[in-house]
């Protein structure tokens with residue numbers, strides 16, 4: 099192992115290879131970290147104030163689980179929908195393949211058809227990879243399909259090992275290693291999903307297990323990926339927090355004590371405590387090259403890390419989009435609404451209908467004077483979504499004209515202004531609404547209905 103280190107054992111004063119520093123701790127009873135997780139109390143975040151240094155890899159990327167974790171939590175996509183979304187990911191990820199991989203179930207014929215169709219596209223990125231039951235038959239299937247890599251579930255907390263698998267840690271580890279050996283034997287690269295890592299014994303199970311995985315990697319000369327799965331969203335990014343909840347601590351341990359190189363470490367987050375995005379960014383900052391996401395965050399329970407969020411995290415950290423075409427994000431949102439029948443909640447950053455809509459009169463006034471005042475960036479350029487001003491009693495003729503021009507995306511030569519009869523009649527209707535006691539802002543639907551009526555009456559073609 100290239101990265102393997104020799105340590106001085108402070109207790110025996112002997113030099114030791116690092117795998118012997120971290121022997122498996124085969125406990126008799128599960129360690130469920132009751133100090134942090136007492137089921138009838140809210141989980142606790144504890145600190146030991148040990149600070150982990152930043153260690154962002156030279157290259158970082160996004161992988162996608164829309165068709166795996168995403169599909170686990172909603173009605174399945176059709177084959178055609180999967181291929182269309184895959185096409186959008188290809189465009190979004192750009193020529194440098196910043197959306198590096200998409201993972202697919204292989205269980206049914208429909209699943210496999212989607213894989214064939216996506217492979218037929220012949221794109222270099224996103225690479226097609228799979229998720230299977232850990233059996234020899236399924237490994238053969240991966241091979242037959244011509245895939246290089248597959249995900250394998252290796253749950254690592256005692257909650258899973260003792261309560262779900264009914265095994266000891268040693269039994270679980272031996273079972274996992276034999277499955278991974280089967281996978282390597284036929285030349286397929288395993289991606290080990292360390293489920294529930296944020297409730298696991300990092301130095302008593304995860305590091306010894308990953309050291310064994312790195313030995314297997316050396317023996318077979320086939321890459322083995324480690325996916326750190328924050329299955330329940332317990333991970334935190336606060337400096338000085340204790341493991342297993344500390345994402346910096348986990349990534350540091352994988353890199354520095356188990357010797358897993360950055361390009362083989364991936365983080366998979368869940369949003370149960372609203373932390374999926376920050377934890378994923380943190381994983382990048384502390385040494386994981388990959389963050390695994392799902393489009394619009396659609397995934398189990400509260401969902402996964404939203405893929406679109408990490409595109410903008412990437413650009414903020416790196417100072418460049420590196421060729422990513424962010425307008426594909428808005429096209430994907432339209433596609434979901436029109437073709438799949440799913441509307442992203444309206445206040446969702448970057449994609450919700452209202453993400454850049456200003457409602458308060460005083461803000462709208464500022465936005466009309468200079469859009470930089472109340473818009474996060476040039477959302478027209480990056481998302482084809484210029485900022486909108488919602489119409490209320492304080493909008494005035496200019497506000498109503500601005501709403502119409504942006505809502506209907508009117509070309510410059512067709513734009514309306516405050517002298518337009520249409521704008522003046524809409525303003526009369528708005529004034530009447532508020533004079534009769536209305537206190538809420540007007541919805542897009544109400545406005546479009548009134549505009550359609552006035553256009554018909556005045557013979558205007560917008």
Ligand SMILES: CC(C)C(=O)C(=O)O
Nearest residue numbers: 167291293294327329
């Ligand atoms: C099933 C596992 C791999 C997972 O997706 C998770 O832990 O969140």
